[in-house]
Amino acid sequence: MLMFAGIICIAIGLINVINPNFAWYLKESWKVDGDSEPSDTYIALTKIGGVIAIVFGVIFFFTGIFS
Template identity: 50%
Template sequence: MYVFFGLVIIGIGCLNLFFPSLGWHMKEGWKVDGDSEPSDTYLTMTRLGGLFALFVGFIVLVTQFFS
């Protein structure tokens, strides 16, 4: 079960790392009429969150294999 959670966390981290504006478009972009994009700060923080999720996902996988 922990392997599944680890892989899901890694998947979410990869999405945040490689496609940071996807979450913004799903949450806020549909509300805006016209051309609007997320700020650079939002994109940077989303990428950092993705790196953190990757780190946590790998820790979950590694601890499952050694326990």
Template identity: 40%
Template sequence: MFFFAFLFIVISILNIIFPKIGWYLKYGWAVKGDVEPSDAYLLMSRVMGVIILIIFLFVFLPNM
């Protein structure tokens, strides 16, 4: 359980700091040419990363 929690926190923090990596892993490989994610996508990815991390910290970590 500790490994899962640690992995989840690391991935969430990476998504907050480097949201383009997630976009390239999910969509970027399927698109040909020089395509970048929109600013709105990057902002929403960061916001959702923060929200999910906060929920995880308050719900799952006290139960460990």
């Protein structure tokens, strides 16, 4: 089960690192009328969160393999 959770965390982390705008469009774009873009701070924090998710995913994955 931990291996599966690790794979999910890694996938979410990769999406956040590669395309941080994706999360903004899912969560916030419907609230704004017209053209709007996420701020640079939002993009940076999303990328940092993605790296953290990847680290936790790797830990979960290897914990699941060795348990």
